[in-house]
Amino acid sequence: MPPPPAIQAHVLIVDDEALTAEALAALLAAEHFSVAIAGSLAEARRQIRLQKPDVVLLDLQLPDGDGLDLIADAELPDGCRVALITGYASIDTSVRALRLGAVDCLVKPIAREPLLAALDRLIAIRRPAGNDNAAEMARILDEEGRFGRLQGKSSAMRLIYRQIARVAQTGVTVFVTGESGTGKEMVAQTVHDLSRRSTQPFLAVNCGGISPNLMESEIFGHEKGSFTGADRQHRGFFEQASGGTLFLDEVTEMPVELQVKLLQVLETGRYMRVGSTQALEADVRVIAASNRVPAQAVAEGRLREDLFYRLNVFPLELPPLRDRMDDVLPLARHFLALMGAGEGGAKQFGPKALHQLGSGQWRGNVRELRNVVQRSYVMCSGPVIDTLWIVPAATRAPAPLAPEPLTVHADSIVLRPGCSVAEAERALVVMTLRHFQHHKERAAAALGISIKTLYSRLKAYAGDNGPKRGE
Structure with missing residues (x-):
């Protein structure tokens, strides 16, 4: 008779939803985990004293307190891994939990495959x-x-x-x-x-x-063969x-x-x-x-x-570069050093260039800064870059105003390159509805859409924030 399968680990499920906890326990027991269930913080602490868990699956909302309290509990053994199980991905609590020491987050309902994959990861973690x-x-x-x-x-x-x-x-x-x-x-x-x-x-x-x-x-x-042109597996x-x-x-x-x-x-x-x-x-x-x-x-x-x-x-x-101006000069010097190493000739910034670097708003962020440094390196013939070849966006002269991509007149709509399909569709729907004096059935027929689709469009437009061109 073959020996029974080895127990993989001891898992403590802390969840006051009894059906959820029991379903998880049955699934884990079938995979040869030993399992304990607790419906409250007090019961969880009692279970920890009875048998120290390798993994805790922890709900956040418990009848006698916040599940996060258990993460920092002195009775939780060293090396025990905590994963949140929650009905919704609450950003604040998830971030708090991760900072306190949780190492994973599972969103209910939890299917078998992601649960077992998460346990594999948790059990594999030692002192990282x-x-x-x-x-x-x-x-x-x-x-x-x-x-x-x-x-x-x-x-x-x-x-x-x-x-x-x-x-x-x-x-x-x-x-x-x-x-x-x-x-x-x-x-x-x-x-x-x-x-x-x-x-x-x-x-x-x-x-x-x-x-x-x-x-x-x-x-x-x-x-x-899954579609035309699929001549091999990809x-x-x-x-x-x-x-x-x-x-x-x-x-x-x-x-x-x-x-x-x-x-x-x-x-x-x-x-x-x-x-x-x-x-x-x-x-x-x-x-x-x-x-x-x-x-x-x-x-x-x-x-x-x-x-x-x-x-x-x-x-x-991530903060924009204008909110961390202390980093502009170190970043610029870093990009300049990379250019020098790649091109075989080191250069440095002169006082005027440093002033320009520190006074720009850098609306294109780190990418714009890197491009300015690289182009200035290329265009400067000597070892010192006295002025930036392309100045920061904040100090460039504004480009001449181009015509609006979409212009709505009393009885016509003018579309130009740059207008999105969504903007054009919205303007057409709104103007057609006005033309038919808000008679929705006639407007829908003229637009070639169903009345249900028209209502959906109008509901979406009503939920948008702020006025749109031509309205």
């Missing part, structure tokens, strides 16, 4: 080797002004570095926001470098740079980044219908190639980014609200 990396990176920051792939010693960036060092050791999804040029990909790369996935692939994908018609195939892959980004990190830049540019499939992957840990019926495991950490304000992107219908909450477990908002 990344902590040594973080300490070394902190030393380099003090001496060289660099943290991983990021430059700058300002207080605003030091706060970002502390958050990166903390969240990198977890498996939670990170949502990086900030203006264009602030370094969102560098943040994602640094999170990856500090994580336990650092030896595995890091794949950066710009969702705004892929044709919407090809995006599903590029992200999830496709089978040979491994998608999830497959290429297996074991590592997938950085989805400008995720708000992903078609809404594809966002549903991304949400399913994040919730179930499984996906299928286009044209396949076989599910594949997604062993990938996702980091998303956008230069749009996420709440506004949700309001505009560019980002599904449920996907936003699933991505936004740990938000990182």
